[in-house]
Amino acid sequence: MSEASRDYGRRRALGFAALFTGPALWWATVLLAPYALMFAISFYSKQFPFMIPDFQFGNYIKLFSENQYYTVLLRSLKVAFFVSCLAFALAYPLSYFLVFIVRRPRLRLFLYVATIIPLWVSYLLRAYTWKTILGTEGILNSFLILVGLTDEPVQLFLYNQFAMIVTMTYIYIPFMVMPLYASLEKIPRSLIEASKDCGVGNLKTFLRITLPLTVPGILVGFTFTFCLSTGDFIAPQLVGGPYSNMVANVVATQFGIANNWPLGSAFAMILLFIVLGIVTLSDKFERTGRLNVG
Amino acid sequence: MTQVHRKDDRPEGTFHIPLGFASWDVNRVTLGIAGASVLGFLYLPIVVLMIFSFNSNPITRLPLTEWTLKWYDTAFSNEVLLIALANSVIVGAGAVAICLVIGVPTALALDRYEFPGKAVLRRFVILPLTLPGLITGVSMLAFFNMMGVSLSLATVLIGHGTALTAIVVTNVFARLQRYDRRIEEASADLGAGPLRTFWYVTLPNIRSTLIGSSLIAFTLSFDEIPVTFFLTGRDNTLPMYIWSTVRRGITPEINAIGSIIIAVSICLLLVAVFIMRGEDRRSGPRRARQAK
Amino acid sequence: MSPIVRLENVTKRFAGNVLAVDDVSLDVRRGEFITLLGESGCGKTTTLRMIGGFETPTSGRIYLGDRDITALPPYRRRVNTVFQDYALFPHMSVEANVGYGLKIARASRSEIAATVAETLRMVGLEDKSRQLPHQLSGGQKQRVALARALVRKPEVLLLDEPLSALDAKLRAAMRVELKHLHEQLGLTFIFVTHDQTEALVMSDRIIVMHEGRLVQDGTPTALYDRPASPYVAGFIGASNMFPARVVAVNGGDIVARLRGSDVRCRANGRTFREGSDAIICVRPSKVAILEDEASLPEGFSVVRGVVRDCLFHGDSYRVEVDIREAEPFMVDVKLPDDVSHAVLPVPGSSIAVAVNPAVVTAFLAEEAW
Numbered sequence: 001m002s003e004a005s006r007d008y009g010r011r012r013a014l015g016f017a018a019l020f021t022g023p024a025l026w027w028a029t030v031l032l033a034p035y036a037l038m039f040a041i042s043f044y045s046k047q048f049p050f051m052i053p054d055f056q057f058g059n060y061i062k063l064f065s066e067n068q069y070y071t072v073l074l075r076s077l078k079v080a081f082f083v084s085c086l087a088f089a090l091a092y093p094l095s096y097f098l099v100f101i102v103r104r105p106r107l108r109l110f111l112y113v114a115t116i117i118p119l120w121v122s123y124l125l126r127a128y129t130w131k132t133i134l135g136t137e138g139i140l141n142s143f144l145i146l147v148g149l150t151d152e153p154v155q156l157f158l159y160n161q162f163a164m165i166v167t168m169t170y171i172y173i174p175f176m177v178m179p180l181y182a183s184l185e186k187i188p189r190s191l192i193e194a195s196k197d198c199g200v201g202n203l204k205t206f207l208r209i210t211l212p213l214t215v216p217g218i219l220v221g222f223t224f225t226f227c228l229s230t231g232d233f234i235a236p237q238l239v240g241g242p243y244s245n246m247v248a249n250v251v252a253t254q255f256g257i258a259n260n261w262p263l264g265s266a267f268a269m270i271l272l273f274i275v276l277g278i279v280t281l282s283d284k285f286e287r288t289g290r291l292n293v294g
Numbered sequence: 295m296t297q298v299h300r301k302d303d304r305p306e307g308t309f310h311i312p313l314g315f316a317s318w319d320v321n322r323v324t325l326g327i328a329g330a331s332v333l334g335f336l337y338l339p340i341v342v343l344m345i346f347s348f349n350s351n352p353i354t355r356l357p358l359t360e361w362t363l364k365w366y367d368t369a370f371s372n373e374v375l376l377i378a379l380a381n382s383v384i385v386g387a388g389a390v391a392i393c394l395v396i397g398v399p400t401a402l403a404l405d406r407y408e409f410p411g412k413a414v415l416r417r418f419v420i421l422p423l424t425l426p427g428l429i430t431g432v433s434m435l436a437f438f439n440m441m442g443v444s445l446s447l448a449t450v451l452i453g454h455g456t457a458l459t460a461i462v463v464t465n466v467f468a469r470l471q472r473y474d475r476r477i478e479e480a481s482a483d484l485g486a487g488p489l490r491t492f493w494y495v496t497l498p499n500i501r502s503t504l505i506g507s508s509l510i511a512f513t514l515s516f517d518e519i520p521v522t523f524f525l526t527g528r529d530n531t532l533p534m535y536i537w538s539t540v541r542r543g544i545t546p547e548i549n550a551i552g553s554i555i556i557a558v559s560i561c562l563l564l565v566a567v568f569i570m571r572g573e574d575r576r577s578g579p580r581r582a583r584q585a586k
Numbered sequence: 587m588s589p590i591v592r593l594e595n596v597t598k599r600f601a602g603n604v605l606a607v608d609d610v611s612l613d614v615r616r617g618e619f620i621t622l623l624g625e626s627g628c629g630k631t632t633t634l635r636m637i638g639g640f641e642t643p644t645s646g647r648i649y650l651g652d653r654d655i656t657a658l659p660p661y662r663r664r665v666n667t668v669f670q671d672y673a674l675f676p677h678m679s680v681e682a683n684v685g686y687g688l689k690i691a692r693a694s695r696s697e698i699a700a701t702v703a704e705t706l707r708m709v710g711l712e713d714k715s716r717q718l719p720h721q722l723s724g725g726q727k728q729r730v731a732l733a734r735a736l737v738r739k740p741e742v743l744l745l746d747e748p749l750s751a752l753d754a755k756l757r758a759a760m761r762v763e764l765k766h767l768h769e770q771l772g773l774t775f776i777f778v779t780h781d782q783t784e785a786l787v788m789s790d791r792i793i794v795m796h797e798g799r800l801v802q803d804g805t806p807t808a809l810y811d812r813p814a815s816p817y818v819a820g821f822i823g824a825s826n827m828f829p830a831r832v833v834a835v836n837g838g839d840i841v842a843r844l845r846g847s848d849v850r851c852r853a854n855g856r857t858f859r860e861g862s863d864a865i866i867c868v869r870p871s872k873v874a875i876l877e878d879e880a881s882l883p884e885g886f887s888v889v890r891g892v893v894r895d896c897l898f899h900g901d902s903y904r905v906e907v908d909i910r911e912a913e914p915f916m917v918d919v920k921l922p923d924d925v926s927h928a929v930l931p932v933p934g935s936s937i938a939v940a941v942n943p944a945v946v947t948a949f950l951a952e953e954a955w
Contacts, residue, residue: 007657097329142355231426484687
């Protein structure tokens with residue numbers, strides 16, 4: 001290696017150091033250290049009211065052996081799954097409608113933006129409105145009474161898993177629409193026309209061509225909605241009622257009133273592994289899927 | 295999905311609904327109705343919130359009573375709410391500052407340098423966006439606690455800054471990947487060192503992206519609960535105030551402040567998207583860097 | 587006079603061990619218009635970028651005058667570049683683009699204004715000074731890029747395929763304009779192109795590069811008349827190139843047999859042996875159809891074949907003669923003033939072509955393509 005390229009290398013290294021030393025320190029302090037600390041705390045033991053630095057798996061064992069904890073874990077996964085399916089059932093027709101039925105590009109863009117705008121708009125307020133809609137004295141009930149469908153307010157709407165699933169579906173639908181829309185838009189129209197030219201019916205064309213081609217989008221959509229709803233603790237607290245504790249609620253409680261940080265950390269780590277696991281898996285599947293499609 | 299009925303399949307004289315569609319097709323209409331319903335589902339709650347913010351009945355129920363502005367009046371004379379609003383603005387502005395100061399150099403480093411651990415870093419910085427906010431919240435709580443830092447607006451600000459920097463990193467990185475790097479070479483060629491090149495050439499060309507992603511980061515910070523929930527001391531941000539109020543019950547005052555928040559957020563976001571799209575269109579995609 | 591730019595054994599290896607430039611040495615004289623010519627990927631742009639300071643050689647040295655600039659960053663070199671696709675600053679007006687180099691050099695406002703106005707006048711854009719780059723046509727952008735690079739009064743101007751984005755007509759006009767600008771300013775121009783016509787028209791000297799190596803260094807006429815290798819012969823201008831067997835060696839002359847026709851040619855310092863393989867090369871414009879065998883000039887050879895096709899080229903016809911090789915033997919026939927009376931060979935008829943030994947270049951077979 002010549003002197004010149006060494007000089008050049010030194011100059012690049014200096015530039016990099018000047019640029020990135022600060023941010024690197026920042027990332028290490030406020031992101032890496034806290035995550036690492038939480039990981040460490042999940043092995044600590046608890047001697048009320050103190051936590052003792054330790055390395056034992058008691059917290060994790062507790063989560064999988066005690067009924068109240070693993071029920072919550074299973075419930076979280078179940079709710080997240082229902083939310084994802086419901087969001088998919090609603091988002092697919094909408095995306096399909098936007099891509100294949102709306103013909104004017106400007107109108108399509110407008111409707112698409114209109115669909116994903118709620119994504120960025122006050123999460124809390126959107127969850128809260130469902131409380132006002134589904135409540136005993138709420139809009140749905142008063143509407144039903146007004147039109148005479150019922151005399152007594154229906155108690156079934158709010159403070160249960162149904163309310164939670166509806167609210168979370170509503171909150172996370174845009175995350176399903178985005179990838180579905182993107183994958184539908186990528187399908188060449190000629191492919192579908194070709195299929196119809198060959199005399200294949202609409203339904204068959206959809207099942208054989210359109211649906212398989214959108215599998216990557218479906219995967220990404222499910223990943224988004226599933227991960228987000230597993231980690232939600234606001235909506236369950238707001239509309240979920242007594243039997244709607246989710247993993248995230250337990251974490252919040254352990255770090256709050258229950259004041260058992262080691263247990264809370266262990267639960268947070270489980271949540272972290274679930275989310276990262278799903279993200280990695282779907283990433284892998286999406287890639288192989290893409291290869292198969294060509 | 296329904297069975298196919300194409301226009302040309304039908305015998306002459308079949309009943310035809312004159313809806314003005316170019317080609318009347320059961321599929322199109324079914325899908326149209328489905329699409330419209332889902333859009334309705336998305337906007338119904340927002341519309342409900344806004345309508346009831348102008349309704350005089352203190353209970354959010356039908357039928358609507360009188361039109362009023364009094365809830366806006368109450369909201370804006372509620373001192374606790376106003377302090378929370380001010381806190382939110384401070385936190386949002388501070389978080390945006392952190393996002394820019396940390397995010398821009400990180401994006402530049404990712405775009406321009408090869409270094410060990412680069413792939414890991416790329417995934418790492420977006421973790422706070424991938425993982426549930428609560429995980430970032432509790433881990434930072436544990437960290438501040440260990441360091442003996444007492445919770446305050448400052449810890450909330452750092453928390454938001456950390457969680458949202460990924461927005462700036464990903465947007466600026468994407469912009470840097472798309473823009474023509476040779477204008478920086480041209481600047482160096484004309485005698486400008488790295489700092490002046492950054493100031494005169496790079497910065498003006500990523501400015502809109504910076505503004506756009508700052509607006510998005512601000513909006514998200516303004517709405518943030520999971521991190522704030524764990525990191526705040528006695529001071530409340532606006533979402534925390536709303537959250538503590540709505541857990542107790544429903545007040546039309548929240549409808550009023552909520553309508554304002556939603557309207558302002560939508561405007562900010564539209565502006566952000568519009569600005570960023572414009573910048574990419576103006577200075578087109580850069581050519582693949584060639585090594586001839 | 588010492589060279590203004592000197593490259594000594596410059597090699598550039600990119601990540602992944604791609605050898606882009608392989609041991610290139612080159613002297614550029616002051617005031618010269620020199621062109622680096624080659625196909626894409628031949629290392630010409632990388633060589634230029636090393637002179638500009640955008641790449642650092644893996645080994646070797648680069649001098650500007652007496653100064654070793656090998657490791658200097660671009661902003662410390664008195665060299666300016668006109669980039670391919672111009673790389674104008676999209677957020678600055680034409681005026682600001684051109685004045686940028688002066689602003690960086692901390693020139694006074696009035697000085698900047700005066701120099702910018704003068705330079706814009708020189709390239710004929712004085713009325714566009716307030717416009718933004720995206721409002722300009724390709725040719726106008728090109729002039730702005732040129733003005734921007736010239737405003738710093740560089741010792742050497744580097745031009746990286748500056749004409750490649752223009753349409754054919756504009757490109758031809760700009761060639762002439764650049765050439766005049768070079769004469770007028772007396773600067774040293776180092777020009778990179780893949781277009782041989784551009785190189786032949788504009789350059790004082792052409793450096794042909796191939797696979798990272800310098801394959802020939804010479805004036806346009808030298809390159810055209812005496813290509814150093816079959817590669818150069820094939821790359822510059824049209825060539826008839828065929829494998830042949832050496833049947834006689836006679837001092838400075840040899841005779842090569844090409845499908846039954848014996849072609850006499852000069853050895854030009856190469857050592858041929860009887861029975862060895864050679865490649866012979868001759869320009870279609872330098873041979874002629876032989877109307878009457880008796881009139882064959884002394885020492886000329888004859889190549890015989892069958893007319894395959896006759897293609898109209900504007901001021902000439904190209905006759906393709908089938909000599910039972912994969913490629914036809916091409917002969918350019920200049921048309922008489924009255925075209926309607928031209929008697930052209932009929933496809934399918936036999937034909938003889940007269941070949942002057944002085945215009946044939948013979949290569950050793952090892953010099954391959």
